[in-house]
Amino acid sequence: MALSAVTSAVTTIGNLLTQEAIYLWGVEEQVDRLQTELKWMQRYLMDAETKQSKDEMIRLWVAEIRELAYDAEDVVEEFALKIGSENKGCLPSCIKTSACCLKEGWALHKTRSKIEKIIERINDLVRRLQAYGAKELKDREEESSSSTERRESRRPYPHIRDDNIVGLVDDTEGLVKVLTKESGCKVVTIWGMGGLGKTTLAKKIYHHRQVIDYFDHLAFVYVSQPCQKRNVWEDILSGFNTLDKVDRKIRDEALAEKLYNILGVKKCLVILDDIWISEAWDSLKPAFPVATGRHSNSKILLTSRNKGIVSDAEIRELKCLKEQESWELFQKIVFPQTGNIIGEEIKKLGENMVKHCVGLPLAIVVLGGILATKNNSLNEWQKISDNVKSYLKRGKNQVLGDVLALSYDDLPPYLRPCFLYLTHFPEDYMIDVDRLIQFWLAEGIVSSKQEERAVGKLRKMWRNLI
Template sequence: MAETVVSFVVERLGFLLTNEAKFLYGVCDQVKQVQAEVKWMHDFLKDADTRQIEGERVGNRVWEVREIAYDTEDAVETFIFEVASRRGCGIRIILKRFTCLLNEARLRRKVGLEIQAIQTRISNLTRSLQTYGIKHLNEGEGSSSATERRRLLRRSYSHVVEEDFVGLLNDVGILVAELVTKNTHCPLVSICGMGGLGKTTVAKKVYHHRDVRRHFDGFAWVCVSQQWKAQDILQGILKKLIPEIKNKEIMEMRDDELFKKVYEVQKEKKCLVVLDDIWSKDAWNALKDAFPNEKIGSKLLLTTRIKDVALHVDPNGFLHQLRYLNEEESWELLQKKALRRRDDTDSSVGIEMEKLGRKMAGQCGGLPLAVVVLGGVLATKHTLDEWETVNRNVNLYFRKGKGHDQEYSGVSDILALSYHDLPYQFKSCFLYLEIEEKETRTDVAERCLHELAHRCMIQVQVNESTGRIKSCRLHDLMRDFCLSKAKEENFLKVIDFRHGSEPVESTSSSTTRRIALYLHTNVDTFVLPPQETTQHLRSALFFNPYVDGLFISSFVEIDEFMPKMKSFFEDFKLLRVLDFGKGIKGRFPKAIGKLRHLRYLSLNGSHLTGSESVIGKLKYLETLDLRVPSYFPISMPNRLWKMERLRHLYLPFFTHSRRIRWDGLRNLEILVNLWPDNFEDLLKLTKLRKLKASCIEFNALGTIINYLSDPATCLRHSSFTLKAERFCSEEDLTLLCRLLECHHLYKLSLRGPIGKLPDDTHFSPSLTYIELGGSRLKKDPMVTLGKVPNLRRLELESDSFAGEEMVCSTMSFPQLRSLVLRCLENLEEWRVDEGAMPNLSSLRIQYCEKLKMVPDGLRFVTSLQEFKILQTAKRI
């Protein structure tokens, strides 16, 4: 994590030197020098950041490196802030201007002394790091006995097969069938999943399965892990595939001979080679020349936490992702582990112990490793009191691995392997996920989430229409690890006012740079941490505990907090991120207008009045989210057009003044909730990549169509909602056809009567999401919509189809993932032919009261995972 911080600071200092040079006059050389020294120190951290586990002393040195990096950035940015705020104070009055110059001189001297002190700290730390044997990047990679111990701990052996196997037999069957079926489509079979999910356990069951043993002539199992040598791996494979060769002969082979021999034996006979726990593409690149890529009968089975590794080995290979255990399976496995060592006379548990056991099994989140560790603890506990003691300390056992079976090093250690293997730029992204599930806002953020998902560290939900990440979550145990790591790294301080006047988290004297505040309706509980620990705050996130998803049960009034929060905003001059969260209500603090460094401001879901006069002063803002509830309309900031650095703008769902000047907003990349009052100025936004717009009249439709049709725009994703009383005239229908043909449009929502749908040739291939409401179509819309080539989500809402029968014919809807039929009052018959909707995963039928039966043809849709029916005919 220290490497993450230092890398970011190096980049940030470079940005400031380039873009804020006018404010750094007199100290530029010092800033450049300290930037170079921080960058040089970063190379030490490539070794040190992975060696904190070896001892507290090394960990403390790494912590100091992180603090130095932060302090360097703070000193430079504070200087810039002070100079910028003082300049211009006396342009018209010479005396005031002279005073400003004197103040700048004092500031330069102050920051110069601060940078000099930082350079001294860097020199002392560098010597200290070398004392502990931490090496510069050019001196080679660090190694240690602790690393070797962890490598041996993670090593797997094919002959050690798990006795207590629960819930994964179906996975074994799928994998065995893929390996032994003749004329199978690929030579690679991969098992993917997060640490502790049972990849190696399943692989061993497959490896020893009787059908697999009958099918193949040769078998080899090798554990790759994070520390590997290609020569050792190939020697191990060869010893297993050709046991008659003497070890000495294999050991004396040159590398090229090893590769050739392993390759040839797999072509001569059917072999199954298992590469267990492979972490990197580099490992495969070093081994791939030893494996044939033709369909010759030999197969490769690999296990990995990282999906991209399996796809890199063979993009067309068979990839199997393991699921989590359900509650019943978790309890079954826990019983096997916890009661295995008891006498037959003492092998049962009472009703109360079973309730407690089931509760603890549920806390394992379906992760087999967690159940096994917990079972090892309970195996030595025989009374209800002892089980209750374990229940109170479940998380402690998971973290420290205090199990009866000493081969398990603890759940947290296993999960930590994934964290330590992350590239530095993804570690901060991961630690941010302990707070809440946040939307992605840039391509960089989305790449980070994809990387974490491919490493099985987070679980993502993908938007069916765009294929992009819609939301993400952490497995319960991964979140516990995330919380623990964030606290260890001093990444974030959580203050929860729901639990009394004192913050829940430790109030240590170390500097806090990110804070999350869970508010409470009782103002007496509002106690901020000491100002000296938060003066360098960069992020402040507010949460209303009475928000559940989209539902807000109670708004938290912050007006009563303002006297205590006044200094909160006045003192935190370096604040970059401010998110008021959903369900916050009150007056918008005027002091926010002085936060020069603020880059991100969100009022999404809140109701803060008086914000329009303050927000306009934040000319360095890059993201502004004004999606307040529609029942709390707000006025737009009167100086919005002057915020030239704005990149992402989320407009209110409803506002008193819709007309906006776009003169200075030429850097906008994302624009959400645009209304027709502003369509004419769209051509000024040349960098716009994402647009979400609405229209309630045909007069403005031509303008938006021209923009969406322009091939010169940078648009990647656009969503459009058209609400009209009728689509009657030929001119209306012509405009509708032109709208459907827009190649930048991916989502279209039409609200209002349509005589008939345009021919399918008018539907753009980019359209992936269509929503119809009140269309009153008399002709079956499935005939036309089924031919839209890339349609992934379709919603037929109230009164969209007035007919009685719909048919989804063979080969229709080839890409459809989600289908919603809601309030189709006349629909009685729905037929689905074999071969229709081959990729459908979600189907919802709601309030179609005359629909007689579910289509028999749905039995052919093997991809269906979610099927919900609400208030339809009684016979369904």
């Protein structure tokens, strides 16, 4: 929770500096410097959280940072409150006058020296971190982060067709219609949670006969993290078979222009798989006519866990599999040869386990993959059925946990403590959002002076989390 402590301090001090600076009259300079130092700490902690350091030394420093943040917030708040309460109801000029009186006084002096001491402690910590961290950070740069590895392990290969697809009939039909029947340029987003089948559906579209016949060029590009616009543009041109050797050497602007012109005159379908943040789209869009309003008959199809990547995109929400579809997929995975469950008892256990997957294809694939190796042993099935939830979690390459971890890694750092707080609630518990927000505030996971505005903001945070 060190990050939330520092974030809270940065926010409080930032608010005071911008909105209630009069209460800090005489110490603004120190408070400003303090805020800069705290922001540095914040960046360090965001990094440390992402890398989830197991190093004991770093853990101790993180605890030290948390204490520093609490102290910093206390000192500044205490001073502002003192000035504020002494001048309650007065005009700002009165406050200034009062602050002037205090200028040579003990309060001002004490506050300044307290802030200086905190800054000194921060500087000392930074020196120690840097001395220790130089090697650490270098090593970390060399190893790819676990989040990147997780993403990479789930990178789709569009040429590999999935034989076990169930359902998706209406989704496919609807998408093919939008992409091939409607004229003009358009962005369509396949939206849904991790493991729901967005990439599977996008691949289906990419291989659909009607789609292939309709478009002059098609490209299926996986958007890696962080999004490298140049790579994405090159991959699109490569997918169109229009990437020349010289294109690899031209400037970004020229490459974007080339793609822009092709998309403008030809009918192209660009599928951008797994785009997570609107900043990624912003960096890519100079190459897309749709973003400038130029007429074109090219279409862009995105897959994303985030609905709001492109503001005027058509959203196609992917739903969970129906019960019958879940069962069909399960059978295909567990009994690839016959497609049929053998034995009533095993069938019952299977049906019960599939229910736990709540229509999430990834969960069914993971569970089915485990059961497929158990040679129809009733005993083994019973064991798995008894522990289905833990099996799902630690299944093939921890895939479900990884999908969740990916979601966690991609949360903005200030939302991560809020997300972790949800582990306090029992499974399937109905969470009252207002109560949750009160808990967040009470625990200091988020903080705010102006409650009313804060609650609106927190409600937004909650929507971002789910």
